[in-house]
Amino acid sequence: MSAAKKGGLGRGLDALFADVPVKEPEEVEEADESVQHASGDDRDTVKYIKIHDIMPNANQPRKTFNEEKIEELAASIREHGIIQPIVVRRHKSGYEIVAGERRWRAAMRAELSTVPCLIRELDDEQNMLIAIIENMQREDLNPIEEAEGLAQMMDHFGMTQEQVSKSVGKSRPYIANSMRLLKLPAYIRDSIADGRLSAGHGRTLVTVADEERREKLWQRIIGEGLSVREAEKLASQDGKAKKRTPQKKRKNADTARVEEELKAALGTRVSITGSARKGRIELEFYSREELERLIELLKSLG
Numbered sequence: 001m002s003a004a005k006k007g008g009l010g011r012g013l014d015a016l017f018a019d020v021p022v023k024e025p026e027e028v029e030e031a032d033e034s035v036q037h038a039s040g041d042d043r044d045t046v047k048y049i050k051i052h053d054i055m056p057n058a059n060q061p062r063k064t065f066n067e068e069k070i071e072e073l074a075a076s077i078r079e080h081g082i083i084q085p086i087v088v089r090r091h092k093s094g095y096e097i098v099a100g101e102r103r104w105r106a107a108m109r110a111e112l113s114t115v116p117c118l119i120r121e122l123d124d125e126q127n128m129l130i131a132i133i134e135n136m137q138r139e140d141l142n143p144i145e146e147a148e149g150l151a152q153m154m155d156h157f158g159m160t161q162e163q164v165s166k167s168v169g170k171s172r173p174y175i176a177n178s179m180r181l182l183k184l185p186a187y188i189r190d191s192i193a194d195g196r197l198s199a200g201h202g203r204t205l206v207t208v209a210d211e212e213r214r215e216k217l218w219q220r221i222i223g224e225g226l227s228v229r230e231a232e233k234l235a236s237q238d239g240k241a242k243k244r245t246p247q248k249k250r251k252n253a254d255t256a257r258v259e260e261e262l263k264a265a266l267g268t269r270v271s272i273t274g275s276a277r278k279g280r281i282e283l284e285f286y287s288r289e290e291l292e293r294l295i296e297l298l299k300s301l302g
Helices: 003-016 067-080 101-109 124-137 143-157 161-168 172-183 186-193 199-206 211-224 228-243 253-266 288-300
Strands: 047-050 086-091 094-099 114-119 270-274 279-283
Touching: 067 101, 094 101, 094 124, 101 114, 124 143, 124 161, 143 161, 143 172, 143 186, 161 172, 172 186, 172 199, 172 288, 186 199, 186 211, 199 211, 199 228, 211 228, 253 270
Parallel strands: 086 114
Antiparallel strands: 047 114, 086 094, 270 279
């Protein structure tokens, strides 16, 4: 798949998931190996497919589904039916979900025998990429699933951060900060995935290099319910104690404000030292890719 093709998928999602009126089924689409392609006339036609002829997307980036919300959706489906069709592609003797697995799961729980679907012709790469983008745009992923999906887009499809940014509608600093969470050990990633920690807590823990200190801080965040700001303060204090550096003067409010503004703009920790006449601005990075991102960003400001 070419870069141009990959970069355009995000902008083409409106056509892929366009709302199509769901009507009562005139006939049920059978899973037939002899039928290989949907005709052009069928592209925007809702087909009712037997629910057991449909299988989940093997490359679905979303790994967890809230059972309570699935039950709520199932109750709505029992009352009103499925409002928006499920998007599928032909797969072997059946169909594979491209978008709408939560609706399909709820329809199974509601004991529907058929579900309304739109059939799309997609290859494996397009199917995997669209599943990631669709979940990202609908904000259906937890922070770790989101980071893993972004990593897949770059590792499996060779997309740049710029292409990923355009595809999912997120800024480049957002992409870089999200992927930093994957550097955390599994026990911390699990805490973020199940909601015990926020992504902000995770980004703070990434900055703690010593594993023992990081685990202790993780325990305090969970045990004491620390805010992200409180966790950042502890991480900073612990780091200074570990290095045994002389205590620095407390920064004035204006310097601290500028540091926060630059941090938000650049997507990384920023430190300003010195006086109004002479000083230094330090930018932190944690990988070669992040360094290159910062260099490109600074060049663009020239």
